[in-house]
Structure formats: structure tokens, C-alpha cells
Amino acid sequence: MQNKNSYKKVFIVLVVALAITTLSSIKFGAINISLEDIFSSIDHVVNSHDLTLTERIFLEIRLPRALACVLVGASLSLSGVLMQALFRNPIVEPGLIGTSSGAAFGASLYFVLGAAVGFQAGQWTLPLSACIGGTIATVLVFYLSKNKENGKSSITSLLLMGIAINALCLSGVGLMSYMARDPQARSITFWNLGTLSGSNWQSVLIIGSSTILCLFFALAQAKKLNALMMGEDEAQHLGVDNKKLQLVVVAINILLVGIATSFVGVISFVGLVVPHLLRLIKGSDNRYLLIGSALLGGIVLSLADLAARLLLAPAELPIGIVTSAIGVPVFIYLLRKNQYYF
């Protein structure tokens, strides 16, 4: 079968590109890091020598940031593929249906009121509150956009309800930022526009485990999501339990977006652009889209982060500005091209 091999070629190109962009995003920044610094710092860590300043910047700031960036990009793109498959529409993504802003509200609520409520689950408290926020917002959007008569959500009502819930959640974030003492939570741009500047090894570990876990769970659903392209009836004739599939996919999606958002804020349109690019390269088989978007998502967000750091260096742009600048034109293009969906 010629398709399987051509997918492999795409994956190889993407892996190489991911390695290159990750390396560049480690190298370039306010201080450029050379390859020698990278090797010597590894040597120093292994032999427990003291680290130079550049080596510490590499190990404690640049490397975790680059990895977090790749993982967040992968998470958001995976989520885009899953939502698009579930709604059978290429213009759905987590930033548009409330998941991201709900997660941001949940996380900011924890920053501000967490101590008062006494809700604690160790290092998982923040991601957990973000997931709860994301769940509530997503479920609200689904539920409220359902047609009263046939119980189905039209894409128009879904997007409109998404706008409403997004506005509500982001005002909630605004209120929390206004009340906050924590410097991270106080920065409203952090939540609304996203930044990777707070990344550390702990966040890499948490986002990493959720991304990998979710990728495997998602791949297990890929065949069913393909069948769903022909509609729920045909999928059922092929043995798919639609209710169960919806539940699993929405749960995976909330985990992906909730955890990513709790560490980096709302980064929109990655989940829209990446699957769209992959479809342009080689069709819509969900097995290909899921693996491809995990790779290409990392590449795209790394490039966006690099741009965010270099365009106004040494100052830093919020990454959400960069992703929106690229994503909005793609969104408008898709909207106009797919007018028959409405």
C-alpha cells in the first residue's frame, strides 16, 4: 500500500524538522548558547562540577522551555485533531469552544483562592483545577449549543456559544488577576495571550506525561474517528459506540488542553493551523493526523516561541500574539472555504 510509506516519509521529515527547530529554540534567545556550552554542561552535570552562568541558563531555563514548548504544541494540535474529527468540521479548536479559557479560569482561581479553600493535591493541584475549569466550560458550551428538538449541536451555535463562554471565563480570569497577589497570576497577559517563560522541569514532566498518555489513548480511537467521517449512523454500522467515543474523546481533549493551559495560559489557533497544514500535505486519515500533529505542533509552537523571543529582543512578545497572527488568517480562510458547512 503506497499510502503507508508516504506517511512514513512525512513523519521522517517532521522528526528532523522538530530536532532542528528545538535546537534553534535552545540556541537563540537573549543570550545565545553554543553547542560547546550544551556539551560541556551535560559533562559538568554528569561529573557534578559547578556550572557556568551560560550552562545554567541552558539547563534551567532554555532546555525546559524548549521542551515545554514542543509538548504544549503537541497537546494543542492533538486536541485540534480530536475536536475536528468529533465535530466533523475543520474549524473547531480548543480555544474556540471554551476549553482553553475555562482551564485558564480554573487555574487562576486556584492561584488566587486556592489557599483560602484549602484544596491541595501537591504538584497536580494546578493542572487539576485547570482541567476542572476546562471541563465545566466545555460541557457548558456543548450543552447550551444543543438544539432543543434534535439534540444536535450545529457548528454555528457551537462557535457562538464558545464566544459567550470564552468571554465569561476570560472576565473571570480578569477578576482573579485583579485580586491576585501571586505575581504570575497577576499578569493578565499571561493567561490571555500565553507565555512559556515560566517553564521549569516540573511543568515539563507533567505536560510530557499527559501528552504521551493522551497520544496513545487518542491513537486507539483513530479508526473510530475515521469511521465517524461518514456520520454517526455509518460509524455505528461499522461497530462504533458513538456515545462512548464522544465521552472518551472529550475526556482526552480536556486533559490535553487543561494541563497545557494551566502552565502556559491560553494559546489559540495552534490546534487549527497544524491539522490544516497536515491535511494539505497528505489527506485526513486520523492515524496520520494524530502522529503528524504531535510532531508538527511542536515545530510550529517552537517557531512561534522563537519569533516571540527574537522579534523584540531582549523584550518578549506573548506567544499568543504570534499564534493568532498566523492562525486568524487560516481560520478566516477555512470559514470562507467551508461556508457550505453552515
Next chain:
Amino acid sequence: MVTLNNVSFKVGAKTILDSLSAEWSMGKVYLIIGPNGAGKSTLIKLICKQLTPSTGTIYFGNLELSSISLEKLATQRAVLSQHSELAFPLTAFEVVMMGRYPHFKNQPTQQDVLAVEEAMRFFDVWPFADRNYLTLSGGEQQRVQFARVLAQIWYKNENPRYLILDEPLTFLDIHYQIQFMMQLKTLVAIGDLMVIGVLHDLNLATRFADSILLLNNGRIVASGIPEEVLTKENIKNVFQLEPEIIRSEKTKSLYLVF
């Protein structure tokens, strides 16, 4: 074998299907006819496990339909609908491969790939294998769907195979309608396959059915070979039109002229 045992379906106080009983055996084509609102599509939905009977039981072989999981059912029963949309671009090959999904876990086996190729050749759509399904014409798309649905039950195995037709020929040219029914007859003649379905065209149904079920107001009016069911009286009662019934010299089957 498929058995309906006193199957009824109600929505609120309204009875859509009223105590239907029937016994259908393997290797035959059973077609359901009746006017609009007779309950044909509801009956098909019940047989496809999309709806559950309010009372009564449907059996596939010795098993109650309600006890067969959707996954298991999909390995031996395929459904051909009137029209299938596709939300994203895929090649015709990938669409037909969906028919094999119930049979493999992650990657298709050599056997699955072979079934796809054979089914596509059988319906003469193999030349489109690498084409984007969405760029095919309506008739070509429907023939790709034939291949997909038949690929789903392509191989004989320990279980009998069932094909459900839900008005699949509605948007096809007469040439392809006849060709498809001929091909279906070929497949059924090979054995262990049963076809149950609804066709919108009465004369097509009469010509190709081994047995006809005439449905009206949710009840069975008559069932059996076309000669027994399609009497002037039955047709007039159900369709409110008196037909002329003639036998074709060419096909030797009955024709209704209204």
C-alpha cells in the same frame, strides 16, 4: 437466519410498528415494500440496532440482537444506505478500507487489503482507488460505498453474513441499479449471505426479491414470493391505486403499471 418475534415499536402513544413476525433464511433476498409512513425505515433501523423494539424480540441466528455487541455485529452485518457523506478528504481506497475496520485492530492485514481490492474490482471502482473520494461523481461515490459495505462482509467465515439495504439505489442511473442488483444476486448465490432491504422502486424490488414483505400502517399485509404478495387487491388496498399487473417477456418477472 433472522427472526422477528412479535416486534412492535411505539413512540409515545403512537404505534409505528405493530407485532411484526417473520422468519428469513440464508441465501435469499428479502425486500420490504409499502407506502410512505408504512414503517419501512423504522423496521430497518430496528434490524440495524439503531432503535430497540418496544416489545418483542429480533434474533440473528439463535442470538437475540440486543445481546450482540455493535463490534461483533459489524463483523457479520453491513448496511448500505441511500447516501453517505464524508466530512474530510480521503482516497477511495481509504474509504473502502473502513469496511474492514471491524476486522483488524491497528494495521490492516494482507487479507484486509486483498478484500478491499477485490471488492473495488467487483464494483468496477478500482481505477479510482487513489482518487480523492470527494472529487468523484455522485454515482461513483455510491459505487465506492458498495465496495466499502461489501468489503465489510467480503469473506465467508463461521458466522452467516447479512446485508441490509436502505434504499441504496435511489440516486443511481437505471443502468447501475440493474447492474448492482445483478451483482448482489451473484453474491447471494455463492451462499451464506442474506439480504434484507428497502428499495424505492417497486418493479426493481419485484424483479430481484426472493420474497416480498408488504407493509402498511405498521402491519404486515402480506409476505411471500412476489406472485402471492403483488395481487391487484393488495396493491389497491395499500397504495390506493389500481395497477395493471403484467409479466415481462424479457425478465419473466411481474411488473406493476399504474
